[in-house]
Amino acid sequence: MSIDRLYSVAARLQRLQNNYEDFGMRRTVEGIMVVHEHGHPHILMLQIANAFFKLPGDYLTPGETDEPGLKKRLDDRLAPLDPTMFEPEDGALNDWEIGDCLAQWWRPNFETFMYPFIPAHVTKPKECKKMYVVDLPERKVFAVPRNMKLLAIPVFELYDNSGRYGPQLAAIPHLLSRYNFILQ
Known part of the structure; x- marks a missing residue:
């Protein structure tokens, strides 16, 4: 199986359907x-x-709760593969502070579209995606997979830019508008 086929949208939706059945x-x-x-x-x-x-x-995974699951996924995605090489201080892994749940997006069918609500005619949504505010630990070493880049995208770049970032990411400025940021 080619890499393109493995990561194509159609392949991802087919895996979603197979996992939904299981x-x-x-x-x-x-x-x-x-x-x-x-x-x-x-x-x-x-x-x-x-x-x-x-x-x-x-x-x-089935049965896993949101907060511990998110902490584990953040460590999986952003923590170094060998944490001892960076001399983590006590509890440096899994030291994320999970805050408010800002949004829930729902996938009603095996399609790419997700909505910030469950449509009235849908009784069994296929996916629920929750977005949480995460406070960065004071000292954290990030390690990003080779096929990815970690970028800091300005909020003004996301605002009303669903053409480039998609509706979920373009909604983040609206979701964050309830907070008052104080720079120190």
Whole structure:
């Protein structure tokens, strides 16, 4: 199986359908990490293949709860493979502070579209994606997979830019508008 086929949208949707038949609705958790750069909030995102952007996180295993699952996914995605080479201080792994759940997106069918609500005619959604605010630990070493880049995207770049980032990521400025950022 070629790499392109393995990661194509159609292949991802087929895996979703196969997993749905085996385990039920997929539950996904992602972290919104805000950093301040040049006096303006930015969101940490992973860029794949110079085109596709995503928040750090992934889907949960059946029976796994949101907060511990998100901490594990953040460690899997952003922590060094060999944490001893960076001399982590006590509890440096899994030291993420998970905050408010800012959004839930629902996939009603085996399609690419997700909605911030469950449509009235849908009784069994196929996926629920939750976005949580994640406070960055004071000292954290990030290690990103080779096929990805970790970028700080300015909030003003995301705003009303669903053409480039998609509706979920473009909604982040609206979701964060309930917070008052104080730069120190």
